[in-house]
Amino acid sequence: MQQRSNKRTLATLVLVAFGMFGFGFAMVPLYDVFCEITGLNGKTGGRVAATEFNSEVDENRLITVQFDTAVDSGLPWDFEAEKLSMKVRPGELAEAYFTAKNQLSEPVVGHAVPSVAPSVASLYFAKTECFCFTQQTLAGNEEKEMPVRFMVSPDLPENVKVLTLSYRFYRSAGAEVAGAEDKSKDISEVSSDGTG
């Protein structure tokens, strides 16, 4: 009798342990969902269709969007924003340009990882077009102008007046440099969490 109940307890608890091991991994997508809801880590969401932007333009507010650029020390590129900052009205579709230049004479593939500060603003920041959605291949010494089309939602909390959009370019590990197809490789499908 006791032996049987011991076995049953054992089986149940082993299952619980395995379940919790799975939960550890389940925390990865859960965390991303959580971040998307709360803006926890300042990651911006992926591509948003232009049709979602029929919201009213808020004429009373002017938000300063600051652009910050950085290149990881492993990538021999120059990367700069054309303008340091721009003022946009919430609800208005805006466009900003960035320039990347490959310092090497051979082609290099890189990809940009965006981040928004304050992190809560990332919830109200949407991009319809961004060079960060795909990997970028620059031919030897190529210089390339890259646009970002974005909108700040009118729901942005009142106390946020300045927000910073930061891009950091990384060398894409293991990316094949040769083909031009790579350009169309959609990072948001490749990476585990759909951010881009």
Add this chain to the structure above:
Amino acid sequence: MLNKALNSRLTWLVGLLAFAGTAMADYGLNMTEGVTPFSAEVYELHMIILWICVVIGIGVFGAMFYSMYAHRKSRGVEPAQFSHSTLAEVLWTVVPIAILVVMAIPATRVLIFMEQTTDAEMTVKITGYQWKWKYEYMEDGVEFISSLHPDSNAARQVGSDIDPATVENYLLDVDKPLVLPTNTKVRFLITSDDVIHAWWVPALGWKRDAIPGFINEAWTEINEPGTYRGQCAELCGKDHGFMPIVVVAKSPEEYAAWVAEQQGDAVAETEAAQREWSFDELMDRGSDVYAAQCAACHKPDGTGLPPAFPSLASSAVATGPVDAHIDLVVNGRPGTAMQAFGNLLSDVDVAAALTYTRNAFGNETGDAVQPKQIADAKRG
């Protein structure tokens, strides 16, 4: 009459406590009050909670010590046999909750104050590297690297035989401090190039992690001109203890002059990169660059710490073909601690450091590496 005596005694006690408080500050026993509105608030909060804890502690330990004295078997007491009291148990659940609420209110207020990064007049971007900080003044276009002062770096080597007490501001001094204007709201964007660091100057009242791939925000407004020192606070590898932070707060006028000077230097630097440098000039500058950028790993005498940090003295790279050496320093060696310095330092600095390492520590290649060669190498 009695009241008066009690009063004077209380005043005396309060005075004594206040004295103890200042004495504590003098001896570095307590948290600094700092020089920003936020740091002063944090200090007050810290003191409030400390005193609440002290009072509770005196109560609990007092009861305990009294009991240990009065309720000893050796005094022949009979043990009581009670084992619960609903009133007491409810009381000491409810009262602590009330105390916690009292603590939470000011804490919440200060926290909300801390999070208000809006209306800043300028933005400084801080990037952590192993093991130095890069500062970029976003509006003014000034940027530079700040690393451990060479004097401290020489003294902190194992077996250096230099007494740290003889080094000014040992481990809390840098080659180039972050300069900020006083009475100006400054917003910081904090990130990292490699691992997680944390930027901390106690006098400003906060620390914030520098996380690779993400930018963090914080702000400060320094009220008093002065020099404030801090350190990296998040374990970031071997030289975590050796990446200090120095903030120099200047009046807005002095600050403006400083910025103009920096911008002038930057122009001069660009011009300098175009011209031909003499061997002696390069060696001279190279020894400074080496001390600031290279000596942390490769040691001031170039012996390194093999296998992770190879010796440069008569090394195959430092005495071998110049191009391979330039490539290594400009692009780094992935998977090792050797960073790519091409984007981190100016062409002149890289050229000078290369010239120095190829002609110091008994290496005698006689090469003078020119800034132009670096620019060419970057182009590939």
Add this chain to the structure above:
Amino acid sequence: MSVTATELDHHDDHDHKPSGFLDRWLFSTNHKDIGTLYLVFSLVMFLIGGSMAMIIRAELFQPGLQLVQPDFFNQMTTMHALVMIFGAVMPAFVGLANWMIPMMIGAPDMALPRMNNWSFWLLPFAFAMLLSTLFMDSGAPAAGWTLYPPLSLQGGNSFAFVIFAIHLMGISSIMGAINIIATILNMRAPGMNLLKMPLFVWTWLITAFLLIAVMPVLAGAVTMLLTDKFFATSFFNAAGGGDPVMFQHIFWFFGHPEVYIMILPAFGIVSEIIPTFARKPLFGYVSMVYATASIAFLSFIVWAHHMFTVGMPLGGELYFMYATMLIAVPTGVKVFNWVSTMWRGAMTFETPMLWALAFVILFTIGGFSGLMLAIVPADFQYHDTYFVVAHFHYVLVTGAIFAIIAGVYYWLPKWTGNMYNETWAKIHFWWSVISVNVLFFPQHFLGLAGMPRRIPDYSVQFTEFNQWSSIGGFAFGLAQVFFAIILIHACYYSKKKAAAQSWEGAKGLEWTIPSPAPHHTFSTPPKINKDQLAAGHLD
């Protein structure tokens, strides 16, 4: 130990101990022998982890680097923590559980004796693997016991050994926990209802559930580190779309309950000892049980207070601050209950009681600094400084370790049948309690004055307190070598025999069996009159 075994065999023919050394220890399924194995293992690990602390304190004795390179220093801080947490504190509690729980609930053995053997014997292999990394080319882990990426991924291939060692420790802990739950739920003597169990059993039951809930999460987190390092995944790599902060969230989801795993059984031990020496029943038994359960519950919802500086949104910071502050309530209830248990008792101060009293006072001091750390704006200053180091050493050394030492002195007569030398033990107590405060109290000041933790060298203004701390450290370390000597003396050479009820006020079931406890106890369940039983103690 084998000496005692043969000696005892002569005394007691009904003991049925396995006769060969290997049969007895390697293939043991007896809860008492396995408990002994755990405790001896834990003592060895305590001394190894302690020697690492001595290296740390020696290097920090004065500014400048005199003895070790910074990288080796980081290996020492990392290994010290891993060895102490997983090698010393946790196995010590499991050892005490193995010895005492069956005897406290009137069970003949643990529920799953063969699994019990396996959970122990995984540990020596796990730690052999962990410690072997010290001798590898790429060295031992040096990124702190929290293993934060990307730093932890910068190390060499020895990292794989560290991960597998942690997996083994995790499996061992989970199996130990399952065994303890099964024993408590299924093996209690008739009449021993859940709410009549001794508090040590209760705290262990809750701890065991915590272990099963969070050790697998740690296993998951380190597995992700493993694949990030060796199999090109990007869970925590920002360049690949991951997030290094996510590791911290997962880690501390394990890490905070882990902290309570190391303190709840200590609460249990102290709740056994204080009533014995106050000769008065434990005050507020039921509220003690509920407080333990609330602490366990709260431990799951406060994890991010370890990482306030990563930059969370305001709402998150406020939530984690309030939730963390709430923990003070059930913890306070426990402290008040202990003090009330002493109140109007008839106290004597034998060594176990001295350690228990020191626990109550010093753990409470650690609790106060914990409350201070919960206040987010202040934490922006305290975080990652020596203030934190002081805080968690007050709760883990003067908390967990003091309770373990108290428990060892308290139950040693039952295990060995011998009394330890009371004078030596009191010297050990006073020596430890003074030196541990010289060791850790100045660290509060160091942290407030601005000294970050995990640094091998410091600015000269921190010299004096570091020297105090180092001197205290060496003294405390030496005191524990003395402790080992006291234990060896008590096991093999002490002439003073212990009675079945070794302490005048001791009333649990374990005190109804002879000292030393025979190899098999309660083969037939004891007859307990329900009405006589309160808090697991007989009237």
